[in-house]
Amino acid sequence: MKTKFIVVLFLAIGATGFSQKRALRSASKALRSGELDTAIEALNAAEAQLAQADEKEKSEYYFLKGQAYAASAGTSVEKLEKAAEAFLKVAEVEEKFDISKNSKDAQAQLLKLRQSLIEQAIADQNASNYKAASDKLYLGYKTNKKDTVYLYYAAGNAVNGREYDTALDYYNTLLDLGYNGSTEQYVATNKETGEVDVFDSKQARDLTVKAGTHIKPEMRVTASKTGEIAKNVALIYINQGKDELAMKAMEKAKEENPEDSSLMQAEADMYYKLGNIAKYKEIMEQIVANDPENADLLYNLGVSSSKLGDNEQAIAYYEKALEIRPDYTSAQVNIASLILSEEAALVEEMNSLGTSSADYKRYDELNEKRQGIYKRAIPYLEGALNNKPDNVEVVRTLMNIFYQLDDPRAEAMKNKLKSLEGGN
Helix, strand or coil: CHHHHHHHHHHHHHHHHHHHHHHHHHHHHHHHCCCHHHHHHHHHHHHCCHHHCCHHHHHHHHHHHHHHHHHHHCCCHHHHHHHHHHHHHHHHHHHHCCCCCCHHHHHHHHHHHHHHHHHHHHHHHHCCCHHHHHHHHHHHHHHCCCCHHHHHHHHHHHHHCCCHHHHHHHHHHHHHCCCCCCCEEEEEEECCCCCEEEECCHHHHHHHHHHCCEEEEEEEECCCCHHHHHHHHHHHHHHCCCHHHHHHHHHHHHHHCCCCHHHHHHHHHHHHHCCCHHHHHHHHHHHHHHCCCCHHHHHHHHHHHHHCCCHHHHHHHHHHHHHHCCCCHHHHHHHHHHHHCCHHHHHHHHHHCCCCHHHHHHHHHHHHHHHHHHHHHHHHHHHHHHHCCCCHHHHHHHHHHHHHCCCCHHHHHHHHHHHHCCCC
16 A cells, blocks of 8 residues: 555656646747747746746746746836846756756846836836836846946936835935945046047047047046935925934934035035025035035025025125136126115105105115115126026116116117017
């Protein structure tokens, strides 16, 4: 009785092995014929017996499964993920059992799939389908977790798609991994255009220098993305009403990257968003002290000083920005705006005056001050117009000022405004 049982057991194992091989052959044949649904059905049948399969059969199963799902996936993230997992499983099985049957081909297929993911994600992003783009980029990261840049862009698309919890998860993972995001770039100056061109490799750059089309070959490192990530985490928390978590996230990022100037800027932006303009201004002043020749930082300080009601200090910052960048149009416009804001109090008092001799005298004094305000603002407005001749609001403001001053240039401004607005 015992002998018969053993024979039956061997027969059962043999039948299972035969069925497994037959299912794999069927899947392979259907795959070659392009019958993808049939291939997947055969693989589903083989999966039920996978535990009894040997290592080579397991490798073959996962390789065929990866091909079947990759070929039938289209834009389905679910199928693309199944394909990627299957190709990765091939390498895992073959490495574990020290065999080499399909891993090389599976790796090639996986690289092809990753390229498809990137192309589809770009298309989704361009179509404003941010969630789909994020899902595909995250899958790209999962297929090779050394490529953290995929996770970075997945987080950015999650933000654009208002998937804030997902974005937080991805950003916090990046921060935990110590992701910096800075890269080395090989650059050289184009002799014809004077612009700095970026090259894919040192060799490509050096060839253009040797050919004489470029000069000043350099290697530069792009800015760290740590500050931007920390800022985005903080802003998401702020939008969720979690101000304390926002500040804690920023403090943690600063502890790990104390020399990162972009983090200081991110912290300043966070306090600005929270409405703490005084703290924003304090941090910005620290940043400017570290980089006193940065016109944009000085401009931002001007904006914050203005919001704090310190117009005199704001103008001083804008003036410093103009010393560094004389064609800084926004600084010129803002100075003119702050100067002209002094007019409101004068006009209010002028309108409140009566008809006595003293009132007439006071009116003339105030009107003279008003004209002085106009004259102080004119150079900044003209400078802004010189930089951007099609700025309609600047033209309109100058026209009104010139009319108030009885300046003949008013007509020229009137004609220019009419031209810009499409009038006859």
